[in-house]
Amino acid sequence: MHKIVKWAGFLCVSFLLFSGRPCYAVEQAAEFYLHNLQVEHMTEPLGLDEKVPHFSWQMQAAAKERGLRQTAYEIIVKDNRGQVVWNTGKVEDGISLNIAYAGAPLQPETRYTWTVKVWNQAGRVQEKSSVFETGLNLERQGEGDWSGAQWIGGDDDLPLAAHSLAVYKISYDMRLMPGAERAGFVFGANDSRLMDRNKNMYQLENKKDQSYIKLVVDVAGLKKSPAEPAKLKIYRSGYSPTDSPGQPLTSLDIPPEAINAGNLYTRHNVEVSSNHGILQFNIDGKKIELPQVNFWTAGYNVNPVGPGGDYISFPMVADIGFALDKGQRAEFSSVRILNYRSPGNTVFFEKITPDRPYTGIFSTKKTEGFSVSRDTYLLDGGKDGLLLTADPSHGSMPMLRSVFKVPAKQMAAARLYVTSRGVYEFYINGRRVGQDYLAPGFTQYNVTQLYQTYDVKEFIKKGQLNAIGAQLAEGWWSGAISFQGENWNYFGDRQSLLAKLVLTYKDGTQSVITTNPETWKYFGQGPVVLGSIFQGEIYDAGKEKAVEGWSRADYDDALWKKAKAVPADENTAFIGTWKHCMTGTVKEQNYANVSLIGQEGAGVNEVLTLTAKEVKEAAPQTFIYDMGQNMAGVPDIRIKNGKAGTKLTLRYAEMLYPENEAAGANAGQLMLENIRGALAQDTYILKGGDERIRPRFTYHGYRYLEITGLDKALPLRDVRGKVLSSVRDIRAGYETSSETVNRLWQNIVWSTRANFLSIPTDCPQRNERMGWSGDLSMFARTAGYITDTDRFLDRHLQALRDLQDPDGRFGDIAPIGNGFGGILWGSAGMTVPWELYEQYGDTGILQKHYEAMKKYMAYLDTNVAADGLIGERTLLELGDWLGPEYSKNEPVFLWTVYHIYGLDIMARTAAVLGQQKDADFYRGKYIQRKSWFNKKFIDPATHKTIKSDGSVMDTQTSYAVPLALGIFDQDNAPDAAKHLVAACTRENTDDNGVKRGPYALMTGFIGTAWISKALSDYGHSDIAYKMLENKAYPSWLYPVQQGATTIWERLDSYTKERGFGGNNSMNSFNHYSFGAVGAWLCNYSLGIQRDAAAAGFKHFVLQPQPDFAGALQRAEGYYDSPYGRIASGWRLEDHQWFYDAVVPANTTATLYLPVSSLPVARRILENGQPIDGNENIVFKGYREGKALYELQSGSYYFVIPDTGKEI
Structure with a gap:
């Protein structure tokens, strides 16, 4: 028999699947024990900002006992003085999940011990204790009590890594000398990617000063005729094989209000901004009007790869300088490089001091024709012309430190509360605190920001001078943050730190050390030159010597400067309004009401x-x-x-x-x-x-x-x-007799790991890595099995609320907002909280999100037109994204389905929360809209799906999604299921006119999440398996056949025959959306399903669907539910099949075993014995081809003498 040893611990010590004998634990010390004590789904959390935390625990059988269950519990919570703040008394209840605190008000910065006592069905008692600790902000409003700590950082001399900065502004003054006709400013010079043939697509290998962008102000025509405008000529050299240094890419007219015959030889200001190579210009404040280059931006594109952030980005700032033709003379001054987005601080400016030797970036260049006078660069092209470049890069990421004396007293506790604008690593006495990367994580910082709490008692040296410090970097606060260059430095362009260290002594006294500019110092020349999420890290180990021991007390910080207070104001952060690119909604962004909240869930x-x-x-x-x-x-x-x-x-x-x-x-x-x-x-x-x-x-x-x-x-x-x-543990496993299917499961797991990183991202590699709501909505159910998503996605729901429009619309992306998608994306604000509730039984999430859900449903109501059709009527509302039949699936059809599904969720949510009036209201609207849908989108004669204009749709997606979500009425559903089977088993033609064979997956992001469920729900798991096992494009296994190790954005992102198929740019190879089939693998192939009447798996369903007609001979796996590990596995052999299951302690399950008849059901054996008389298994009858049983907790082994046909 097959044994699974790698999933040891299914019940207690091991679960040997298909062993042919009961799978019992070997520990005999007690009948049961308690474990996995959690508060707010976290183990021993520190810095918990919840006034009403929720308690959970699990029971575990210590021996082979079946039917182990909890009959009563008692929780006692004590504060750090040993005073009881809550005692439930003995509560006669079997629930051990999400027990809400109902004691005396919790106090901030307080450690609590809680003990749970549990009685089992035999009256035996066990108890276990754990701890939790509150944070600074139990009210979750404002910043909380930071004891006067200030946000601190460096000074106004912001660092610049010029060869990594892709979005920027450059401003300079220039004056042509009398008689001169033109002079040029150079930037983007000497990009190392263009100096190595292996680092650019064109195999260019430029020498120094052969690659650059040059802006030339040319007045030759104006000199000849006042009617002729001055010109701004753009040259590009060394970026493309077609570049010609002497031939401009374009020549733009300079507005005569800026340069005219009357002011030819006066000083003029030139400002150029570059957004991933799309240039915009102002001359003396007069804008040069330019056409739209792409959807987002107007300007002139100089990037040979393509315009904007969808392409490899050129030019960086790189080296800057000047270019003059022979015989030309000019002056340049006030050369500045500035951040593109407000507050637009300067990152490079040479302050030239008169009467002192020039020591700036050009000082090492012994170039004839270049000199400096007062505050001006003097340039003379002479006989041969002049080209002068230098790298303006300077500085490093901020480092901060402070020292303090600790009394020689016995210490009871030491807590560090810390966060940053940007990301940080914190150090005490030379040791790093914590192991997180990229803390404090990504949130909507102008509304909600997380802080971390650390137990640092072992770091502190009593009776001595101690040192603390932090290294900061850009993170998501500064730098690149999305596919839109306009969002560079989205929140602000200066990093800062906020920290509070509390030392509590055994005599009851405390020392509190906080961040403030008086006692902290700053250094801007450390080895971390750049730390950028998108651009990468520049590290100069040669600078380590200057900061060796920098976080120890004996370090000499004489060269460090006094730290500066860095409030989030108009000088350091984006303060103002921004307009949504699709909806036109205008929002205010400021930091007047930021809430600082303790870490929730795992960091990175x-x-x-x-x-x-x-x-x-x-x-x-x-x-x-x-x-x-x-x-x-x-x-x-x-x-x-x-x-x-x-x-x-x-x-x-x-x-x-x-x-x-x-x-x-x-x-x-x-x-x-x-x-x-x-x-x-x-x-x-x-x-x-x-x-x-x-x-x-x-x-x-x-x-x-x-x-x-x-x-x-x-x-x-x-x-x-x-x-x-942020996925620390994988909570589900799945393995079959097919290595390709097993690889598919692993690919789903790997894409979950890669994209659950601080937030649920769409992809981890390109200039996106954003919280696209549509992707998450479709994948949330699968994710809930693969890992513990309760706290992680609750955090994301906070971002959705933080960005919710005044009219109720949820954003397509969170954090930061903007983006596109429409109803199928915004509906994540409905589907995700409901998924979390059903998976974890957490009503707290629904309570927090309830009003936002109501606002969203009211918003959708305003988008229902008089003819009943719904649509946001904004730009780029998406349908079944990236589906081979995208154009055949009318988006408004799917928008309507999700509107109805949202009404269903709303009614259910209201009922769960006891809001019966709301529940009745939404249920009525649900019934009304569902009826309208079935009349509007179903052909009355054929019962096929039709579009709003009456034309036939008849696609996999158009049947699968409404079937899975229960939108077809009882008259239409059976025929819809038949049509779905037909759509899956026939040949279909994709949007490119190519015929795809039977069992091809013709669905996109939306349909893929539901197609297998819809088939199985209506008795067609055989078809679902054939689609799963299909290896031809389009299918789940096609990427596996091509060598995929993660889920791809496109099912044909790469093929061995066609390479990338021309989709080189928008082509993520780590994108979990098509991995939504993972839920079906758990729910149907293994059969581990939630019970809608018992959220959180207190009771659940086991409904395995063996592949009787297909290629799989076995499937086995597990899910670590909130009550413990559920295991399920089946194996086919000859004319019988075998089924193993584990029902965790304190739960029950309804088992559905597919068999061909009642007589066959009577012959099923469990552990080699007839089922009749087994007190832990109750036969509930035979229904629709399945034998039904109620199982108590324990391990089970069934032998079924049937493989789908009566023997």
Whole structure:
């Protein structure tokens, strides 16, 4: 018999599936014990900001006992003085999930001990204790009590990593000298990607000063005729094989109000902004009007790859300088590089001091024709012309430190409360506090921000001088944050820290140390030059010596400056209004009412370590490592005997260009087009000797890692990948007799890991990584099985509420908002809280979100037209996204389905919360809209789906979604199921006119989530299995056949025959949406299903669906439910099949076993014995081809003498 040993612990010590005997634990010490005590679904949480926390625990049988259940419980909560603040007394109830606190008001910054006592069915008692600790803000309003701590950071001299900055403004003054006709300013020069043929798509290998963008003010025509406008000419050199240094890309008219015959030789200001290569210009404040380049932005595009953030981004600021033709003379001054988005602070400006030697960025250039006078650069083209460039980069990410004396007293506790605008790592006495990456995580910072709480007692040295400090980086507060360059520095452009350290002594006294500019210092020349989520990390190990021991008390900080207060005001943050690009809604963004809330759920952590599998030399000193698995994370590289000053460049890709004609000379190189506007590049400068490269302030989505700068390849063992995720534990397993199906499951798990990273992202690699609501809505059910999503997605619902429009509309993206999608995306604000409730029985989530849900449903009502059709009537409302039959599925059909589904959820939610009047109201609207739908979208003669104009739809999606969500009425549903089967088993033609064979998956993001469920719900699991097992495009297994190790954005993102099929840009190889089939694998293939009447798995359903007619001979797996591990597995053999199940303690299950007849049901054996007389199994009859049983807790082994046909 087959045994699963890798899933040890199914019941207590091990669960041996299909062993042919009962699967019992071996521990005999007690009848049961308690474990997994949690508060708000967290174990021993610190900094809990909940006035009414909820308590949960699990029972576990210590031996082979079946039927173990809780009959009563008692909870006692005591404060840190031992005083009882809540005693439930003995409560006669079997619930052990989400018990709401109902004691005396909890106090902030207080440690509580809670003890739960449980009585079982035999009257035996066990008890167990745990702790939780409250935070600073139990009211969850405002910042809470930070004891006067201030946000602090560096000064106004903001750092600049010019070769990584893709969105910016440049401003300069220029004056042509009398007689001169033109002069140019240069930027984007000497980009290292254009100086190495392996780092650009065109195999360019420019020498120094051969690649640049040049802006030339040319008045030659104006000199000849006052009627002729002055020109702004744009030149591009070395960016494309077609570039010509002497030929402008374009020539733009300068408004005569700016430059005219009367002011030719006076000083003029030129301002250019670059948004991923789309340029806009102002001359003396007069805008040069330019046409729309893409959907988002007007301007002139100089990026040869493509306009805007959807393409590899050029030009960076890179090197800047001046260019004059021979015989031309000009003056330049007030050269500034500024951040693009408000507050638009300056990141480069040379303050030239008169009467002192010039020491600026051009001072090392011994260039004839260049000099400095007072505050002005003087330039003379002379006989040969002049081209002068230099790198304006300077500074590093902020570092902060302080010291304080600790009395020589016995310490009872030490707590650090800390957060940042940007991301941080905190240190005490030379040791890092915590293991999180990218704390405090991504939220809608202008409304809600998280802080972390750490127990730091062991870090503190009593009776001594102690030191604390923090390293800051951009995170999501600053830098790149989305596919729109306009969102660079979305919240602000200066990082800051807020911290409070509380030392409590055994004599009851306290010391409180807070962040403030009086006692803290700042340093801006540390080794972390840049820490950017999208752009990567620049680390100069040569700078480590200056900060060696910087977080210890004995460090000499004489070169450090006094820290500055950094409030979120118009000088440091975006303050003002912004307009939604699709809806036109105008919103105010400020920081007047920010709530600081203690960490909820997991942050970002290392969860796995991978070792490189292969390495190849792609070019001299360039090596590509294959990690063997697409992942989200950072490398961990060991360098031995490195040479000081060596620059290593690390680049990341999900795929390599294939060896085909389309790839050309790029074959075998990193495919970065799908990374789009994200640079995704780390730079490390060696200090010499043995070193370890571990970026900490970025992350990448990748399988392939390219390292440039090594003389020879590093051993595979020295190149590792740290997998980063907010998914600390995988809560479900699934395995079958098919390796390709097993790989599909693993791909779903890996995409969950990669995209549940602080927020639920769409992808982990490109310049997006955003909380797209539609993706999450479709995947939330699958995610709820794979990992514990309760706190993680509750956090995301907070972001949805933070961004909800005044009219009730939920955003398509959260945090930050904007984006597009419409009803199928915004409905996540309805579907996700309901999924969480059904999975975890957490009414608290529904209570918090209830009013927002009501507002959203009221908003949808306003979008129902007089003819009954619904639609937001905004730009880019999506339908069945990326489906092969996208154009055949009318979006308004799906919008209507989700409107009705939302009304159903609303009615159910109101009933759960005891809002019966609301429940009746929404149920009435649900019935009304459902009736209207069935009349509008169903052909009365054929019962096929039709569009709003009456034309036939008849697609997989149009049947699957309403069937799965219960939108067809009882007259239409049976025929809809038949039509769905027909749509699945016939040949279909996709939107490109290509015929696809039977069992092809013709659904997109929306339909895919529901098609298998719809088939199984109506008795067609055989068809669902055939679609699952199909390996031809489009199908779930097609990417697996192509080598996928994660779920792809497109089912044909890559093919061995056609490569990327022309979809190089929008082509994520780590996108969980099509992985929504994972819920069906758990719910139907394994048969582990929720009971709608008992949310949270107190009672659940086991309804395995063996693949009687297909290729799978077995399937087995588990789900770690809120009450414990549920296991389920089946195996087919000859004319019988075997089924194993584990029902966790304190739960019951209804089992449905598919058999052909009642007589066969009577012959089913459990553990080798007839079922009759078994007190833990009650036969409930035979119904619709299934034998029904009620199971008490325990392990079960059934032998069914039937494989779908009576023997």
